[in-house]
Amino acid sequence: MPAAYVILSHGEGGQIPRLARAILSSSPDATVFVTHDARRGALPSLEVERVHSRAHGRRSDWGSWDLVAVTLEAMQWARDTVDPDLVVVLSGQCYPARPLLEWESELRAAGGGWQGTATPLVYTPAWGRRQGSGDDNLTRYAYRWFRARPIDGALRAEDRSAKVMWAVAHRTEPVLSLRNVSRGRGAYVGLRRLESPRRRRDRGAVYMGSQWLAMDRRLLATVLEELTEGSELRRRYEHSIIPDESAIQTVLARVQPPTVSVPTSYCVWEPDKDETRTMTVDDLADIRASTSPFCRKVDPDRSAELLDALDRSTGVA
Known part of the structure; x- marks a missing residue:
């Protein structure tokens, strides 16, 4: 089955329609699932074939268990709806940086598995x-x-x-x-x-890595099983801090190392500002060199020139 792209959205969500169209243009048989935190703004209308969307009011702040729970629910939603052979987790501030069908084919040809980062702690x-x-x-x-x-x-x-x-x-x-x-x-x-x-040895290693990752059908089933409601691992992460950078990554890395040790979405952290930098067209060369299929974060206005350049390079109609 084709790939499923799970998008975690918040705020006004104004970038989501363009992101969804870009994904489907670059991977025509894919399906997009948007789960939107509507506490600070409604999700724009998404009347596009193969785009499913729903809103929630969960307190899915960065660094919270609720954010992981919303992610798991969206992954389960994608599995129940289309049973994809590849699930990709993104934020609403991501944007395609490579032709997605080409990237999907490369990951499948490498044996599937998962793409992302995982550092043992x-x-x-x-x-x-x-x-x-x-x-x-x-x-x-x-x-x-x-x-x-x-x-x-x-x-x-x-x-x-x-x-x-x-x-x-x-x-x-x-x-x-x-x-x-x-x-x-x-x-x-x-x-x-x-x-x-x-x-402690029986529990296995603990890993930390990027939230933005992709996994095949087998590993998706493992993640959903290991972090199901009431499981021991889930209970531990429910009382941790910043579990969105470890819970899913730990399950995946305990099974096998990433097939491709590159985040699904390339980003640049700015320690002095304690935030991810908003990309502009000046970052285009670095984005391409990263080999990640997406980049983050982008803004409809500040990144407009970059988005147009990415559309041209990825063949988005």
Whole structure:
């Protein structure tokens, strides 16, 4: 069966009609599934054949379990509707950067599997002032996290009380940690899940990677099964922070490495702004060099020249 493109949309969603048409022009037999967070704006009308759309009011903020749940529901929706041999997960701010039919054929010819990134996380916390060893992003998923609304204001203000809280959390990290998800829901307090070394080994490695990925029918079934309602892995991720960068990626990478270790959507992170850069025509050469089938993020106005150039290069009618 042809590919299914799952699009996660939010805000005004004004880019979605053009994105859907570009996908179908580049992959004529594909089907598009748009799931839209309507809290801040309605989804524009999408009266296009093979485009399915629906809105929700879930609090699917960045870094939340709700965002993963919405993604899984959309993937299940695509599976139930067309049973595709390839599912691609995108945001509403993505845009085709390569002829999609060509890219789909390349991935299938390579044996299917999945495309995306997955970095194993290993970290050992330390008591006192010493830094732990490894990548402390593992604490996002090895601790059970609780929203800490009463300290949101203090952490944002970065006052003396905030410094005291950070100092305490740093010194007690093997048991307790503190995080401020600045673009998400604010402050969290985490308690480390204490388990035997054997139990930790049985659970398997934890991975972190791009949200924008593609997988074949077999791996789609595995993801939906491993993260089904009530499963142990799902329960762990429901109480983690920023699970959208690990839950699905961990399931996939535990089965096999990515067939193509490149995100489905090429993007550039700007640490000083704490956000993904909005692409312009000046990024065209880098987008092409990335070999990713999509780029992100694009804006209908600021990226207009880039979108036109991409349409020409991908043969979009």
